[in-house]
Amino acid sequence: MKIIFLGPPGVGKGTIAKRILNKLDAIQISTGDLLRDAIKNQTHLGVEAKGYMDAGDLVPDELVINLIKEKVKKQDNFILDGVPRTIPQAEALDKVVKIDRVVSFEAPKEVIIQRLSGRRTCPKCGFIYHIKNIPPQVEGICDKCKVKLIQRDDDKPEAIKNRLKVYEEKTAPLIDYYEKKGKLVTVDAGERDIDFIVSDTLNALNRDSIEEE
Ligand code: AMP
Numbered sequence: 224m225k226i227i228f229l230g231p232p233g234v235g236k237g238t239i240a241k242r243i244l245n246k247l248d249a250i251q252i253s254t255g256d257l258l259r260d261a262i263k264n265q266t267h268l269g270v271e272a273k274g275y276m277d278a279g280d281l282v283p284d285e286l287v288i289n290l291i292k293e294k295v296k297k298q299d300n301f302i303l304d305g306v307p308r309t310i311p312q313a314e315a316l317d318k319v320v321k322i323d324r325v326v327s328f329e330a331p332k333e334v335i336i337q338r339l340s341g342r343r344t345c346p347k348c349g350f351i352y353h354i355k356n357i358p359p360q361v362e363g364i365c366d367k368c369k370v371k372l373i374q375r376d377d378d379k380p381e382a383i384k385n386r387l388k389v390y391e392e393k394t395a396p397l398i399d400y401y402e403k404k405g406k407l408v409t410v411d412a413g414e415r416d417i418d419f420i421v422s423d424t425l426n427a428l429n430r431d432s433i434e435e436e
Contacts, residue, residue, distance in 0.1 A: 230328030279382035
């Protein structure tokens with residue numbers, strides 16, 4: 224199944240994707256993770272993308288399209304996490320692959336801000352914690368890798384504000400775009416237990432026969 228996870232930054236797309244990948248025998252393609260890897264490895268792409276990302280702006284469409292085009296062609300089952308983020312990206316994607324389902328995750332703005340500002344990531348394994356909702360056993364340390372958790376630069380207040388504005392302007396119109404194509408399903412990702420959100424997501428994908436691990 225070829226799936227897109229749509230929704231504002233911090234709504235939980237990455238966390239939910241990780242919880243259901245095995246069940247769907249799918250891989251997660253996160254442009255945010257791919258771009259952060261490019262920055263870490265100081266590739267040409269990383270150097271170009273860094274300024275935009277630190278400010279909470281979108282990286283130019285062309286870079287993102289080139290980054291995922293070949294990947295999606297090769298895979299039968301995937302969840303796109305954080306892409307497309309603009310109408311031109313969605314149109315470019317439509318040219319190379321047929322998307323089956325788009326899940327739109329919704330949550331109130333205050334919940335999003337609280338999630339983003341409390342988010343901490345393990346720089347080694349990529350696991351996403353939250354200081355209140357998903358705390359590590361020892362404060363500030365990854366349970367698995369035992370390394371110090373980091374806060375992403377774009378999870379700091381000024382960048383959060385800009386990312387939400389950019390989402391409203393550039394990405395939210397995609398909800399309409401996919402609704403018109405009859406591919407959209409909506410999941411309430413507000414303040415409720417993550418297990419319910421995960422199971423609603425599976426139901427929305429018509430995979431209610433699969434039980435979450
Ligand atoms: P994320 O981890 O999905 O929140 O993405 C972090 C940042 O990477 C975003 O704020 C953008 O600067 C950049 N980015 C990720 N995916 C895209 C995309 N599809 N289009 C443009 N920029 C992106």
